[in-house]
Amino acid sequence: MGKIIAVANQKGGVGKTTTAINLASALALLKQNVLLIDCDPQGNTSSGLGIPNNAGTLYDVLVEKMAVEEVIKDTPLKTLKCIPSNPNLTAVEVEFISLPQREYYFLKYLSPLRGNYDFIFLDCPPSLSLITINALSAANSVLIPIQCEYYALEGLAQLLKTIKLVKQRSNPGLKIEGFLLTMFDRRNSLSFQIEAEVRKHFKDYTFKTVIPRNVRLSEAPSHGLPIFLYDDKCKGAEQYFQLAQELLDRQQRS
Amino acid sequence: MGKIIAVANQKGGVGKTTTAINLASALALLKQNVLLIDCDPQGNTSSGLGIPNNAGTLYDVLVEKMAVEEVIKDTPLKTLKCIPSNPNLTAVEVEFISLPQREYYFLKYLSPLRGNYDFIFLDCPPSLSLITINALSAANSVLIPIQCEYYALEGLAQLLKTIKLVKQRSNPGLKIEGFLLTMFDRRNSLSFQIEAEVRKHFKDYTFKTVIPRNVRLSEAPSHGLPIFLYDDKCKGAEQYFQLAQELLDRQQRS
Numbered sequence: 242m243g244k245i246i247a248v249a250n251q252k253g254g255v256g257k258t259t260t261a262i263n264l265a266s267a268l269a270l271l272k273q274n275v276l277l278i279d280c281d282p283q284g285n286t287s288s289g290l291g292i293p294n295n296a297g298t299l300y301d302v303l304v305e306k307m308a309v310e311e312v313i314k315d316t317p318l319k320t321l322k323c324i325p326s327n328p329n330l331t332a333v334e335v336e337f338i339s340l341p342q343r344e345y346y347f348l349k350y351l352s353p354l355r356g357n358y359d360f361i362f363l364d365c366p367p368s369l370s371l372i373t374i375n376a377l378s379a380a381n382s383v384l385i386p387i388q389c390e391y392y393a394l395e396g397l398a399q400l401l402k403t404i405k406l407v408k409q410r411s412n413p414g415l416k417i418e419g420f421l422l423t424m425f426d427r428r429n430s431l432s433f434q435i436e437a438e439v440r441k442h443f444k445d446y447t448f449k450t451v452i453p454r455n456v457r458l459s460e461a462p463s464h465g466l467p468i469f470l471y472d473d474k475c476k477g478a479e480q481y482f483q484l485a486q487e488l489l490d491r492q493q494r495s
Numbered sequence: 496m497g498k499i500i501a502v503a504n505q506k507g508g509v510g511k512t513t514t515a516i517n518l519a520s521a522l523a524l525l526k527q528n529v530l531l532i533d534c535d536p537q538g539n540t541s542s543g544l545g546i547p548n549n550a551g552t553l554y555d556v557l558v559e560k561m562a563v564e565e566v567i568k569d570t571p572l573k574t575l576k577c578i579p580s581n582p583n584l585t586a587v588e589v590e591f592i593s594l595p596q597r598e599y600y601f602l603k604y605l606s607p608l609r610g611n612y613d614f615i616f617l618d619c620p621p622s623l624s625l626i627t628i629n630a631l632s633a634a635n636s637v638l639i640p641i642q643c644e645y646y647a648l649e650g651l652a653q654l655l656k657t658i659k660l661v662k663q664r665s666n667p668g669l670k671i672e673g674f675l676l677t678m679f680d681r682r683n684s685l686s687f688q689i690e691a692e693v694r695k696h697f698k699d700y701t702f703k704t705v706i707p708r709n710v711r712l713s714e715a716p717s718h719g720l721p722i723f724l725y726d727d728k729c730k731g732a733e734q735y736f737q738l739a740q741e742l743l744d745r746q747q748r749s
């Protein structure tokens with residue numbers, strides 16, 4: 242049975258989309274069947290993989306009752322598929338808010354897919370709104386990117402509180418997959434301070450793999466490619482590949 | 496009469512908070528009376544200026560009907576004041592959604608303050624939700640930070656659409672103050688491409704001043720200080736000071 246992993250952090254620009262695309266791609270290269278779902282109305286996951294998002298998106302499944310198989314798109318990698326999103330998805334925030342069972346919509350439409358994939362990743366928007374709550378309610382675990390900067394630590398308490406609430410109300414099985422340090426810059430002492438702080442607080446929950454700040458990672462999306470097809474020898478590609486192996490090792494051990 | 500400027504962009508991590516704090520601070524150093532309002536439940540503006548946000552926040556004015564004068568706090572700069580926020584503010588998204596006049600709450604409580612300040616800045620969260628709509632409905636103009644990276648251009652069409660809707664529905668006087676290029680990195684050709692693209696599309700609306708990527712800007716908030724009190728000789732301080740002068744020149748000309 243496939244594992245659903247939400248990639249979430251309400252702090253903006255911490256590397257959620259970059260992690261979702263490149264971790265999912267690395268796992269696909271390691272012969273896993275992977276589905277990546279763009280749950281952000283900004284549609285960065287869709288464009289970062291060069292996938293058209295003008296029609297047949299997550300919104301169409303949730304609101305227009307389109308069959309989910311119809312919106313699963315191919316990507317540049319054979320065993321990686323993607324469900325795109327566009328700004329229409331914002332409507333979910335307003336339309337679902339007064340519905341009963343409002344946090345279970347993702348679960349309802351996505352859990353039937355679990356049998357077809359080894360991993361399903363949900364790239365979340367930078368907020369703790371209903372879309373993110375839906376993603377957390379449907380997920381088996383949540384992967385939390387933490388940018389190695391001061392503001393990035395601030396929001397963690399709130400995120401962990403929200404995860405706890407979701408566990409109590411709608412998804413008792415929700416676990417923390419891990420905290421991932423991103424945009425680590427060896428020239429900046431703040432990076433070392435943040436790493437020390439995170440490893441102290443979250444010990445075994447922090448991935449050993451750290452993602453460095455690497456300009457190639459920010460260039461790849463403008464070509465619609467995961468890092469492995471843009472520059473597979475750069476430090477960013479190496480580390481996301483190592484992260485995928487670490488994640489697989491963890492699954493086998495648990 | 497004071498001018499209310501919203502600092503907004505739903506893309507996360509583009510420098511909204513860093514711009515709000517340092518532009519407001521530079522204007523205060525240029526003898527302007529400035530109020531900076533943290534409209535983001537993350538509370539980064541509050542902590543970036545070292546202001547306690549556990550009690551007496553924007554939420555207390557909007558929901559607990561506290562008098563706005565009671566939540567105006569001092570900052571390290573004499574003519575800069577701040578209204579803090581904390582995660583309580585998220586409640587506004589849910590509680591206000593079904594109220595009539597839901598987009599006019601900020602205007603109702605903040606416009607009486609305009610007589611006391613030359614500028615009032617509203618630091619917005621990374622979304623186009625009700626909090627941001629409220630900020631846009633109360634503002635005279637909106638300043639849009641654009642990070643010099645690929646994903647940063649994607650969300651602009653949606654943001655401009657939202658601004659247009661707010662102009663039609665609730666705030667016909669809303670103008671664009673300008674587009675500000677942030678985290679410009681001379682070593683990265685993408686920065687030059689993004690700058691060329693933005694200046695081509697938005698011509699006179701793009702500030703001449705460009706904010707470089709400068710590690711001192713990301714260190715200052717961990718000391719609770721604006722850049723001018725942390726390292727006033729660095730490139731980040733120079734450019735934010737120049738931005739303040741450019742903004743003032745524009746006001747005098749228009």
Ligand SMILES: Nc1ncnc2c1ncn2[C@@H]1O[C@H](COP(=O)(O)OP(=O)(O)OP(=O)(O)O)[C@@H](O)[C@H]1O
Nearest residue numbers: 253254255256257258259367453454455459507644
């Ligand atoms: N390790 C890295 N090194 C260099 N640049 C990076 C790295 N990771 C991400 N970036 C760049 O930083 C910016 C923010 O990353 P990204 O968009 O993945 O964050 P996000 O958390 O998904 O943002 P949002 O909160 O808006 O969804 C992007 O321009 C991206 O290309």
Ligand SMILES: Nc1ncnc2c1ncn2[C@@H]1O[C@H](COP(=O)(O)OP(=O)(O)OP(=O)(O)O)[C@@H](O)[C@H]1O
Nearest residue numbers: 253390507508509510511512513621707708709713
């Ligand atoms: N010019 C710059 N040079 C280097 N670092 C910067 C610069 N501007 C901002 N930063 C850092 O980048 C990160 C994102 O900036 P900031 O938090 O101001 O963005 P934001 O748009 O307010 O984010 P959010 O969408 O979460 O509200 C912060 O860690 C900040 O310290």
Ligand SMILES: [Mg+2]
Nearest residue numbers: 257258281285
């Ligand atoms: Mg993203």
Ligand SMILES: [Mg+2]
Nearest residue numbers: 511512535539
């Ligand atoms: Mg901010």
